[in-house]
Amino acid sequence: KTYNVAIMGATGAVGQQMKEQLEKRNFPINQIVFLASSRSAGQKIEFKGETYTVQEAKPESFEGIDIALFSAGGSISEKFAPEAVKRGAVVIDNTSAFRMDKEVPLVVPEVNPADIAQHKGIIANPNCSTIQMVCALQPLKEKFGLNKIVVSTYQAVSGAGINAINELKDQAADFDNAPNADAKVLPVKSAERHYPIAFNAIPQIDQFTENGYTFEEMKMINETKKIMHDDTLSVAATCVRLPVVTGHSESVYIELEAAPTLDEVKQAIAEAPGVELMDDPSNQVYPMPLMAAGLDEVFVGRIRQDLDNPRGIHLWVVSDNLIKGASLNSVQIAESMIEQGIV
Ligand code: A2P
Secondary structure: OOEEEEEEOOOOHHHHHHHHHHHHOOOOEEEEEEEEOHHHOOOEEEEOOEEEEOEEOOHHHHOOOOEEEEOOOHHHHHHHHHHHHHOOOEEEEOOOOOOOOOOOOEOOOOOOHHHHHHOOOEEEOOOHHHHHHHHHHHHHHHHHOEEEEEEEEEEOHHHHOHHHHHHHHHHHHOOOOOOOOOOOOOOOOOOOOOOOOOOOOEOOOOOEOOOOOEHHHHHHHHHHHHHOOOOOOEEEEEEEEOOOOOOEEEEEEEEEOOOOOHHHHHHHHHHOOOEEEOOEHHHOEOOOHHHHOOOOOEEEEEEEEOOOOOOEEEEEEEEOOOHHHHHHHHHHHHHHHHHOOOO
16 A cells, blocks of 8 residues: 655755655655745655655645645644644644644654554654653663653754754854854744854753743653653753754663663663664774764663662763654654554
């Protein structure tokens, strides 16, 4: 069987990767439609050797579509996802619009694929930082029990879209002339103040919430509990933007229920689906965003036992935020739906 697929936000940083993933994984496509705003309608996109024209998204664009992959921003999802569902499509939404909605499954196929069956038309793709972290921690949770997570992120600008990538490149190229370059996009477009990202580190991703955490930090906290089905799991996050184009890194401290040996922890990571152990300090082997960019896996290294707590483990987790953090996970959700006979 083949499916009619739409990509909403096809010209964006994630949308382009969605197209690549569908191509690379030979997704069973009957027809494909590329949707964006009127700004880029008419633009050409190559898919499997054929040329397609980007169309302006309208409610009618979803007529006859089986699966719609959305990555055009939360407000666009709020407006168009119900229109797509009304016309019979299943929406896999990469924005934060529906993630915490009780009616909407929030899915990482390596962790909670069975949740997909509960969908009512929309399935949410988690935040990029959350996805790579839960992939790395799920095997440890299954084997040793998981009580607590403290994570600090080192996030790439591509998570903030193509304009943020361009801002970093422009500021870096002009750094000697304008070290305090005018910033317009980061830390977040809608913020009152903007700061340069080139050669900087910005401890703000998205806006602040009332409790002093940013929305990005609260996404990691709330989404992790929802995906792992554990409201009692203790999670704290600090999210930081770095001048990296692609690939998020995370320093993760966890407290387990059991007190496994370091080898047992490494073996659990090595056996986990979608995760690759890359941990050989004697040969300076550990994951970095530059090597992870363009690859599917979640890489884990620098695994250490805490020096004071026998149940405490430290890890370093790196993955391509546009691939496993967004496009690949969305396409895997679609593949899992097909496998489970849900679409
Ligand atoms: P467009 O190229 O027409 O602006 P990014 O996150 O990289 O900035 O990409 C955002 C994506 O969302 C782009 O494909 C962008 O298309 C799309 N988009 C933005 N606003 C709309 C809209 N009003 N309707 C449809 N697509 C939109």
